[in-house]
Structures are given as structure tokens and as C-alpha cells.
């Protein structure tokens with residue numbers, strides 16, 4: 321069992337001085353968001369999850385992050401952060417905080433001036449969480465800088481492991497976004513080499529029925545979340561259902577890994593929807609309690625259940641920490657599902673907005 325924190329800390333001693341270079345260099349990555357089917361909700365110190373989570377990486381919802389770097393003047397973290405081309409002091413403050421954490425493992429960033437330019441493929445007002453895509457894009461960019469300056473991380477596996485580790489320190493779910501397809505984060509007894517420190521791609525054979533999943537993201541509200549994920553995670557400490565939740569997550573994790581292998585669509589639907597509703601039930605039952613769902617979230621859920629009963633078709637819903645509904649279904653059902661969305665669901669979407677997304681092949685360097 322590798323202790324990644326120890327490994328990267330030790331290695332950091334070799335990542336201090338690099339051959340000076342003139343002018344500016346650039347690394348640019350496009351990294352997607354992901355949707356969790358088994359939810360990460362509750363964490364220990366240092367971004368260690370309380371339970372294993374399982375997600376698939378999306379395709380169309382991504383962040384593009386360009387890092388321009390030059391040898392800096394005075395030592396310390398020096399960044400300028402631009403969001404969609406404009407200086408963004410709010411994001412800059414947050415990223416500076418993250419970089420201070422990451423500098424323990426990447427001390428060379430203190431000798432650079434960084435300009436970070438980031439933009440999302442999805443609209444700002446869509447309520448889509450961008451921390452997974454943005455933090456994974458940042459981590460991948462920093463690993464590329466390490467590779468450029470020190471000639472390290474030339475091995476693909478090593479590169480993505482370190483990117484996942486660094487992304488996790490900024491936002492837990494971002495650890496899963498550095499790979500395409502299905503991804504697992506969190507030590508468990510069912511997936512060999514699973515770890516709390518990094519996510520790994522799910523290598524167990526995935527049954528063909530789950531190969532080309534679509535995710536139609538139905539936007540029911542453009543508003544920013546009223547409670548941040550971090551606050552939500554911390555409300556799990558001392559939660560009345562704390563222990564029961566972590567046991568439930570283990571059971572669901574095992575069940576879903578089996579269903580993905582055997583192609584059990586019924587089990588997939590039951591577990592995925594149980595996870596989504598349990599996540600929000602935990603929020604409602606926390607102290608203080610909160611609810612992020614709105615009337616249209618419920619209208620969509622009821623319509624999905626009715627449609628499934630009538631058509632006996634594979635489709636499942638899941639929810640993130642927000643009111644938007646992710647409608648998950650295989651490519652072969654797309655025609656029927658597009659009709660369903662247009663005829664019955666679009667009226668519940670804010671400004672008739674929904675995002676046509678699906679399982680993707682992971683980040684790309686651009």
C-alpha cells in the first residue's frame with residue numbers, strides 16, 4: 321500500500337531548483353466534470369473521504385485552464401487569476417490558498433510567477449459545480465509544469481496519480497476527474513489498489529449496457545448553491561445518521577460495482593437513485609438542516625418514475641449537491657428519451673435549459 325503523501329513529500333526535496341529559463345511558458349488542459357453515482361459526503365482531515373465513491377467522467381461539461389509561468393522575482397506564491405479572460409479576485413484568493421497547500425509537494429511553484437486563465441464550457445448560471453473540472457485542470461497543469469522543469473512524471477500512470485492526489489487536496493470530487501470512464505476514490509475491500517489519497521480508473525470489466533451512458537442535465541435553477549459542499553461535508557460530523565450512512569455507502573458501493581460488472585440495470589437504477597435521495601435526506605436531517613431541491617426537481621423525479629413504469633426502460637436519475645436532475649440512460653434509448661425530455665420535462669427546466677452530456681474519455685492536454 322503506497323503512502324502517497326509521504327512519497328510526494330519526500331520527492332518534493334528534488335523539486336526545488338530547476339534550470340532558469342527566459343520568458344514565459346504555457347501548459348493548458350481541458351478537464352471534465354464528473355457525476356457521482358455513489359456519493360462522497362463526509363470527510364476527515366486532509367480531504368480523506370469517509371466512504372468510497374464511484375463516478376463517471378462527463379464529456380461536454382469541462383473547464384479549460386491555461387497556466388502561464390515564468391521565473392518569479394520574489395519568492396512565495398505569486399498568481400494572477402483570470403476567469404473567462406477577466407481578473408477574478410474571488411477565485412484568485414481561493415486558488416492562492418490551494419497553492420499554499422500544494423507547495424508542500426511542489427515547492428518550485430514558489431519560484432514562479434503564474435498567470436492562470438480558466439473558462440468553463442457550461443454557462444455560469446447553470447448551477448453545475450465546477451470544482452471537479454477546475455481543480456483537476458489546475459492539478460494536471462501543475463504536473464505538466466513539474467514534468468517540463470524537472471523531467472519527472474514521464475510515466476503516464478505516475479503523472480495521473482499525482483494529478484489526482486493534488487486535485488483531491490483542492491476538492492475531493494476533483495480527484496476522480498483526471499481519468500475518463502468510471503472512476504473510484506476511497507479505500508475499499510472490493511477494488512484492488514483503491515486509495516483514500518487518489519482516485520483510480522475502474523478497471524473491472526464494465527458490462528456493455530453501461531458503455532455509452534448519456535447524462536442529460538436538467539437545469540431547474542440557475543442559482544448558486546446556498547450551502548457549500550464543504551459546509552455540507554462538515555455537517556456529517558456528529559450527524560444522527562453518520563454511522564448508518566457510511567455503512568449504507570459501503571453496501572451501495574459494493575452493489576453498484578457488481579451491477580456494473582454483470583449488467584444488472586435494475587440494481588443500477590435502485591442503487592443510483594437511493595444514493596441521490598439519501599444524499600439529500602442527509603442534508604435535510606443535518607443540524608441545521610437544509611434542502612437544495614425545488615418543486616421542479618420533484619416534478620421531474622415523479623415524471624421519470626411514471627415514464628419508467630409505462631415504458632419499462634433503463635433510465636435513472638441522480639442529483640448533485642443542488643436541485644438539477646441528471647438523467648442517466650444508455651445511447652440506445654436516446655431517441656425515446658429526447659422525446660420524453662421535450663414533451664414532458666423541459667417545462668420544468670429553468671429557461672428550458674438542459675445540457676446534453678454523457679460519459680467521456682477524460683482530460684486532454686491542449
Ligand code: DP6
Nearest residue numbers: 356359360373491492493549550641
Ligand atoms: C455531492 O468535492 O465539492 O458532489 O472536497 O469539499 O471540495 P470538497 O467537496 P466536493 O463534494 C462533492 C459532493 C457531491 C458528491 C460527489 O461528487 O461525490
